[in-house]
Amino acid sequence: MTSTAWKVWNRDDKVEQRTYKRVTGELPEMECTKQLVSLVGEVYRPGMTVLDVGCAAGHYYHGLRRLDPDIRYSGVDATAAYIDFAKSHFATNPNVQFQVGDIFGLPQDFTGRFDIVFCCNVMLHLPSHDAPLRNLVRAAKSHVFVRTLLAEKTHLSKLLYTDSFGPDCEPSDFAFQNTWSFDSFRKTVASAGGHRIDFLDDRFDAEQINREHADFNRVQSAVTKVQDGVQIAGSKVFEWKWAHVTK
Numbered sequence: 315m316t317s318t319a320w321k322v323w324n325r326d327d328k329v330e331q332r333t334y335k336r337v338t339g340e341l342p343e344m345e346c347t348k349q350l351v352s353l354v355g356e357v358y359r360p361g362m363t364v365l366d367v368g369c370a371a372g373h374y375y376h377g378l379r380r381l382d383p384d385i386r387y388s389g390v391d392a393t394a395a396y397i398d399f400a401k402s403h404f405a406t407n408p409n410v411q412f413q414v415g416d417i418f419g420l421p422q423d424f425t426g427r428f429d430i431v432f433c434c435n436v437m438l439h440l441p442s443h444d445a446p447l448r449n450l451v452r453a454a455k456s457h458v459f460v461r462t463l464l465a466e467k468t469h470l471s472k473l474l475y476t477d478s479f480g481p482d483c484e485p486s487d488f489a490f491q492n493t494w495s496f497d498s499f500r501k502t503v504a505s506a507g508g509h510r511i512d513f514l515d516d517r518f519d520a521e522q523i524n525r526e527h528a529d530f531n532r533v534q535s536a537v538t539k540v541q542d543g544v545q546i547a548g549s550k551v552f553e554w555k556w557a558h559v560t561k
C-alpha cells in the first residue's frame with residue numbers, strides 16, 4: 315500500500331485529543347488501562363522495563379506507576395504532536411522516555427531490550443498487523459500484550475471522517491477499524507519464533523464507557539459505547555480482545 319490516507323493522526327492530532335486530557339488528569343483513566351495494569355502486574359518485577367508502542371501522550375504511565383512508582387517506562391508513537399506533549403509533560407521524570415517511532419520499523423536497538431512490551435488500541439488502525447506484531451515480539455524479552463479487535467474472521471473496514479474520494483474511488487480521509495483473525499495472530503507469532511500466545515477477554519465497566527461516550531461523541535467520530543454488553547463504535551461492533559505472547 316502506497317497511500318498514507320489511513321494515517322489520520324498526521325492530518326489532525328485532535329483525533330486523540332482525549333490522550334492529552336488523560337495525561338493531565340482532566341479525564342479518568344480508560345477501562346483498558348485498569349486491565350493493562352492488572353495484566354502487566356501479573357508478570358512485572360521491580361527493575362523491569364516496559365515499552366508502550368503507539369503510546370499517544372503516555373497516559374498509560376499513570377496507571378503503571380501503581381505497580382511500582384519507579385517503573386521504567388518508554389513510549390513510542392508515530393505522531394510527533396503526542397510525543398512533544400509527552401516530553402514536555404514528563405520533562406522532569408527520569409523514569410520515562412519518549413520518542414517518535416513507527417511500529418512498522420522500530421529501531422534495531424530495540425531488539426530484546428524491554429522486559430514487557432504492550433500496544434493497545436493501535437493494531438485495528440493499521441493496514442496490516444504482520445510486521446507490527448513481529449516488531450513487538452522482537453522488542454520484548456519476555457512478554458507482549460496487545461489489545462485490539464480480534465475475532466474468528468478478519469474483517470477489514472474504514473471509518474470515513476469525510477465523504478471524500480480520490481479519482482481511484484478510494485476514500486481520502488479515513489481510519490481503519492480492522493478486526494484481525496485469531497489465526498492470523500497465531501501465524502504471525504509462530505513465524506516470529508513460535509512463542510506461546512493466549513487470547514483474553516476484554517473487561518470493562520459499561521457505565522464509565524457510556525459516560526465518556528455521552529461527553530465526547532458530539533466532538534469526535536465513533537466514540538465507543540456499550541449496548542447490551544457489546545462495545546460499538548460508530549456502526550461497527552468492536553470485539554476487543556487481548557493477545558498475550560510469552561517468550
Ligand SMILES: C[S@@+](CC[C@H](N)C(=O)[O-])C[C@H]1O[C@@H](n2cnc3c(N)ncnc32)[C@H](O)[C@@H]1O
Pocket residue numbers: 323330333367368369370371390391392393396415416417418433434435436439
Ligand atoms: C487510537 S490511538 C491509541 C493510543 C493509545 N495506545 C491508547 O490506547 O489510548 C492510536 C495511536 O497509534 C499511533 N500510531 C498510528 N500509527 C502508528 C505507527 N505506524 N507507529 C506507531 N504509532 C502509530 C497514533 O499516533 C495514535 O497515538
